[in-house]
Structures are given as C-alpha cells and as structure tokens.
Amino acid sequence: MITAKCEVHTVRITDVSLEQKTADHLKMLILEVVKEVEVKWKATIVAITSDASGESWAAIKQLVDEFPWFVAPDCFAHQVNLVVGDYYKVPSTSLFLQYMKKATDLITWLRSKTMVLSMLRDIQKALNAANPSQMQQVLSIIHAVLTCWTAHYLAFRCLLDLRTTLDILAKQERDHSSDATSRCKAQEMLELIEDPLIMLTHIGPLALAINFAQAAHCCLDEVLIILGYLVSRYQDLLNMMTSTNDQIGLHAIINSLEKCWSKSDQTVFIAAVILNPLYKAKPFAQICQFTTAGITSLLLKLWQRFQSTPAPESLHQEIINYLQD
Known part of the structure; x- marks a missing residue:
C-alpha cells in the first residue's frame, strides 16, 4: 500500500501461503512494488514501514542498507x-x-x-x-x-x-x-x-x-509527539x-x-517535529544540544542523506530564518 493525500491505496496483494516467509523473499517482493510505484505511478518512495517481527525487520534492514535514503520506521x-x-x-x-x-x-x-x-x-x-x-x-x-x-x-x-x-x-x-x-x-x-x-x-x-x-x-512528527x-x-x-x-x-x-524509541531512526522523527511550523524546536527547548547550530547540522546531514549531494550554501541561512520565524 502507499499513502497519498491522507488516503491509502493498495498497490499489490501477494499470496505467499505456499512460499517461505524469509527476509530475502520479502525484500524481493518489496522491491517489485517499489519499481511498480516508481515506473507506473510516477511516485518516489521515501519511506517503508512494517511490523517489527524477525523476518520483516531483517528485510527492512537490508533495504535500508541498500537504499540509505529510505526512512524505515516500525509500525x-x-x-x-x-x-x-x-x-x-x-x-x-x-x-x-x-x-x-x-x-x-x-x-x-x-x-x-x-x-x-x-x-x-x-x-x-x-x-x-x-x-x-x-x-x-x-x-x-x-x-x-x-x-x-x-x-x-x-x-x-x-x-x-x-x-x-x-x-x-x-x-x-x-x-x-x-x-x-x-x-x-x-x-x-x-x-x-x-x-x-x-x-x-x-x-x-x-x-x-x-x-x-x-x-x-x-506522520512522523505526530508519532514523536x-x-x-x-x-x-x-x-x-x-x-x-x-x-x-x-x-x-x-x-x-x-x-x-x-x-521502542531507542531502536528508531530518531533523526528523521526529530527533524519532522522541527519542520512542523506548529512546533519547530519548542518540544526540545530543555535539551542542550538543540541549539540553532545543532539543529542546522542535523538538517544538513539529512539533506545529504536524502539527496546524496552536498547541501546548497543557501540552506544554512534558510534554516536559521525558519527557526527565527
């Protein structure tokens, strides 16, 4: 399934009752769906989620190792x-x-x-x-x-x-x-x-x-809140x-x-809260490392992770302007 504009759309249902439930097999099925969504639906996959059972968790971990820009929160x-x-x-x-x-x-x-x-x-x-x-x-x-x-x-x-x-x-x-x-x-x-x-x-x-x-x-910010x-x-x-x-x-x-929180991809959850204009850095006001410099560093690293290119020079000032309203 994928979500778009707050609605869930089923991409594919696969009957695996006669097949082995291994991490490698699940990874292959997910990759097929990713390809279908990107080619036929013209959508870019940014996150994949599943339950945290053994084989599901292993398959998601393999995917993140192969595609480090994927966000992979547990359900x-x-x-x-x-x-x-x-x-x-x-x-x-x-x-x-x-x-x-x-x-x-x-x-x-x-x-x-x-x-x-x-x-x-x-x-x-x-x-x-x-x-x-x-x-x-x-x-x-x-x-x-x-x-x-x-x-x-x-x-x-x-x-x-x-x-x-x-x-x-x-x-x-x-x-x-x-x-x-x-x-x-x-x-x-x-x-x-x-x-x-x-x-x-x-x-x-x-x-x-x-x-x-x-x-x-x-959304990710709501989960952390x-x-x-x-x-x-x-x-x-x-x-x-x-x-x-x-x-x-x-x-x-x-x-x-x-x-639950300790094994999460914490950086993306924190960034999602900061990038929500209702919150910005307020929920983290009492944590010393969440200075303007610390937040800027966090967001620049995420840019590098998602875009696989260095952040543009203008982004640093844009982050400061955002945090200062």
Missing part, C-alpha cells in the same frame, strides 16, 4: 500494542488481568441474554427521561475482538460507562431467571457487576495513542501513585516506550 500502532504486552508481563499486573477475565465473563454473559440487554436499554431510557438535562446516548454491551488493538479497552470502558445502569439491574433483577442453575449463574454474574471491575488508568493513554498511530495519515505525551503522562501517574504494584507497572510501560 508504531504495533509498537504501542507491544508496550501493552510488556505491561501485562509484569507480575504486579496480575490483579488487573483478573479484572479483565471478570469483565470478559460478564460481557459474554450479558450478550447471551437478549432480555437482559433489553432491560439495560430500558433502564437507560428511564434514566434519560428522569434527567432530561443530563440525557446521554443509550449504550450497548460490546465484545472485544482480538484483531482490533483497542477493542478490549473500549469494551471495558463501555462497562464502566454503564456502571449505574448495571447497578440498577443487579438490584432489581436478581430473581429473573427461571430455573435454579440459571439463577445461580445470574447471581454469580450480578456479583461481578457490583465488583470494582477494572482500572483502565494505566492502559487508557496507550489506547488513545494506538488510535492516532494506526491512522492512514499519521505521541511518544513524548505517553512518557510525560506515565511519569505524572508515577508521581501520583503510592501503590508499589502500580509503580512497577508504570515503570514497565515507560521502559518499553523508551525501548
């Missing part, structure tokens, strides 16, 4: 999802995983009872009728889909948004089921409703970041949290974000 929606995975691996998050299982069991049970879903809808309508000044949208119970990275967060967020409605249901409808087995199951599920189901404070910012990063029009926001947000949370388990989990997220 940062995937990277942020891996940060979530690193968070779940921390032993202190076991309580959170228990709440996840409870919430998933509750969602599965609620969605299996059409009458219960209807009652939830009626309770919400009644609450809206009683408080017309605070009328809210009538929500439904949604189930997470594994292939959608933000689905679990949204499904659990919906449960929290329905907390008042679920509490009313738990108090009013305990004896709704007809047979003893059903009543026992209903009692078990209704007790889950009364539990403090989940704490989404930790993964909420990551879900927001994935939503930005997976957009077809997400997102990473900066995440680290800043989790450091603030770290200062607020007194629980050791919370602090261990937050440290795991920050360390994982820094690991």
